[in-house]
Amino acid sequence: MGAIPHYKIRNIDIIGPQDQEQFIDFLCDPQQLKTGSMIAINAEKIITAEQHADLKSLIANAEYKYADGISIVKSIRKKYPTAQIKRIAGADLWQTLMEKAGERSIPVFLVGGTPAVLEQTRKQLVSQWRVNIVGYHDGYFNDQECSALFEQIKLSGAKIITVALGSPKQEFFIRDCRRIYPDALYMGVGGTYDVFVGKVKRAPKVWQNMGLEWLYRLLSQPTRWRRQIKLFKFASYYLMNKL
Ligand code: UDP
Numbered sequence: 001m002g003a004i005p006h007y008k009i010r011n012i013d014i015i016g017p018q019d020q021e022q023f024i025d026f027l028c029d030p031q032q033l034k035t036g037s038m039i040a041i042n043a044e045k046i047i048t049a050e051q052h053a054d055l056k057s058l059i060a061n062a063e064y065k066y067a068d069g070i071s072i073v074k075s076i077r078k079k080y081p082t083a084q085i086k087r088i089a090g091a092d093l094w095q096t097l098m099e100k101a102g103e104r105s106i107p108v109f110l111v112g113g114t115p116a117v118l119e120q121t122r123k124q125l126v127s128q129w130r131v132n133i134v135g136y137h138d139g140y141f142n143d144q145e146c147s148a149l150f151e152q153i154k155l156s157g158a159k160i161i162t163v164a165l166g167s168p169k170q171e172f173f174i175r176d177c178r179r180i181y182p183d184a185l186y187m188g189v190g191g192t193y194d195v196f197v198g199k200v201k202r203a204p205k206v207w208q209n210m211g212l213e214w215l216y217r218l219l220s221q222p223t224r225w226r227r228q229i230k231l232f233k234f235a236s237y238y239l240m241n242k243l
Contacts (some may be wrong), residue, residue, distance in 0.1 A: 007076045009243050014065050016076060016085040020093055023066065027185065028100045037062040037174050038187040040067025043234035044227055045167060046146055055168050056173050066093075070211035073114050077243045089213070090147060092193045093203065094162060101160055102129030109153050111173070112139035113193040114162030120197040132159050139165045142179055146173070149212075154181035164189045223239040 004017050004026055016230070017023035039045075039062045049056040059065065066088050067073045073087045077189050101108050107130055109236040110122060115138040125131040153161060161184055163170040170188035178186065191199045195201040196197055200207070203216030218228050 005083070007080055009041075009072060009075050009079065010050070012041060012046065012049075012059060012157040013064060014041055014067055014072065014076065016067065016083060017088070018028070018084050019086050020096055023088060023093065024096050024100055025222040025231075027064070027097070027103065028106070030104070032060075033106060034064070034072050034155060034185055035183050036064060036185065037171075037178065038064040038169060039064065040068035040088075040188065040190070041065045041072050042143050043071040044069075044230045046072075048168065048231035052168075055171065058168075060119065062171075070136070070214065070232065071238065073156065074093045074211075078241075087211075089208070090187075090189055091195050094192045095196065096188065096190050097162075098125055098131050099129045102221055105132050106160055107134040107156070107158045109134055109156050109158035109161045110136040110164075111149070111153075111161065111191075112137075112170065112189070114138060114140070117199055129172055130184055144200065146176075150177050150180040153177060154187050158184055160185050160187070162187045162189050164191065164193045165204050166190055189218065 004015055007014050007016050018027065018221065039059060049059050067076060067085060068088060068090050070087050073085055074086050076083050110118060110133060113121065118136055118138045122133055122136055125133060129152065134153055135158060137152065141149060149237065163173055163186065165173055167188065167190060172187040174188055191200055195202055202215040207213055207216045218224060
């Protein structure tokens with residue numbers, strides 16, 4: 001397998017696998033499962049990071065930033081015309097990672113979501129792919145409980161930890177947990193558990209293929225409009241070649 005190329009968008013280093021399979025093979029190399037943080041990059045996150053120095057440095061230090069948003073994929077194609085890159089939707093990537101973890105008995109710890117969604121997620125992962133879940137904790141806890149949770153994760157010996165707290169909360173959680181327990185692969189997954197258990201619907205495939213998943217999300221969860229307004233700022237960078 002050749003090395004995976006990297007691209008820079010707004011000075012963020014983005015790993016650009018050709019597709020999800022190549023990325024999963026790279027992360028779950030049988031010789032050595034990768035350690036570090038995986039962050040899904042989309043337009044909203046890039047703009048938020050430009051407004052918050054803390055988030056910006058956290059993203060700069062994360063090991064695996066991948067293009068989740070179609071705007072990022074289009075930006076890479078514009079800036080690097082020969083790039084062979086596809087959008088990798090975090091929700092799909094997480095499912096494939098869980099399937100692989102089940103296949104290889106890699107210990108997994110789940111963080112985030114409501115207690116009911118988390119419990120359902122855990123059950124489905126075990127029944128669908130026999131995932132070895134060594135611990136789990138819902139996403140509603142105070143600072144004190146958070147420190148105890150870091151210890152619990154460390155003691156569990158998990159090698160993959162997936163964190164569904166929404167952005168940027170999950171990214172900060174991962175950064176802090178890694179200070180206590182660095183030798184694992186962390187993935188921030190947003191509302192992925194909600195999708196997995198069927199509580200939230202993703203856009204139909206046609207919309208996804210047309211690069212309109214963001215629009216579907218906006219229409220089905222209109223309260224997100226404030227967040228998605230950042231897309232316009234990003235679009236101006238795209239149009240003015242400020243990528
Ligand atoms: N969540 C959580 N704890 C919190 C806030 C949110 O566990 O304090 C969970 C929530 O239940 C949902 C997910 O985080 O499952 C947020 O999903 P969203 O779609 O907003 O993710 P984003 O788009 O920010 O990645």
